[in-house]
Amino acid sequence: MPSNEVMEWVKTIGSLLCSLPVMILLALVIFRKPLRKLIDQFAGTDVKRAKIGPVEIERELGNLAKEGKQAVETMNRLNVLMAESRLLELEITEGMFGSVFSPSQRQQMKEQINELRKLTYKATEGESGEGKNPK
Known part of the structure; x- marks a missing residue:
């Protein structure tokens, strides 16, 4: 395979990997456990605060x-x-x-x-x- 074709594949795949939908999907996969924990905390009736690292969210529903x-x-x-x-x-x-x-x-x-x-x-x-x- 000539180096020109390899560079074209790298450009094509690189732009796909750096697209916003792919990044969001990647972030969801990486942070699925903390996100699930946050959703579970907010779904609970007694919990009014959820904290993931430095981010703390309070609800007054x-x-x-x-x-x-x-x-x-x-x-x-x-x-x-x-x-x-x-x-x-x-x-x-x-x-x-x-x-x-x-x-x-x-x-x-x-x-x-x-x-x-x-x-x-x-x-x-x-x-x-x-x-x-x-x-």
């Missing part, structure tokens, strides 16, 4: 989950409140100005009112267990 749940509940309540406000607006509009709208517009408004009643009923039923009866 309990507080984070609690804050996330509170944020979701607040957003849900805000959405229900906005839907109830919009329902009230539509009911007032229907009562005061319903005769001004065309029959198709009145029908569309009634459909929206009924749909909002159903949705707000479902949402508030889940909160209190009773909810408001849709008309």
Whole structure:
């Protein structure tokens, strides 16, 4: 084999070996035991810290989950409140100005009112267990 062909093979294989995916795969193979230990530590319910050499990671998943749940509940309540406000607006509009709208517009408004009643009923039923009866 001529030396030119050998150099081409070395260049090709060298660039493949130094590519990012290969380096990541190599690092995963080399550090599989410490990485598995870190994952196992974080999977445990009581452990809040994991340490590998000089790197120490602390988790506060309990507080984070609690804050996330509170944020979701607040957003849900805000959405229900906005839907109830919009329902009230539509009911007032229907009562005061319903005769001004065309029959198709009145029908569309009634459909929206009924749909909002159903949705707000479902949402508030889940909160209190009773909810408001849709008309």
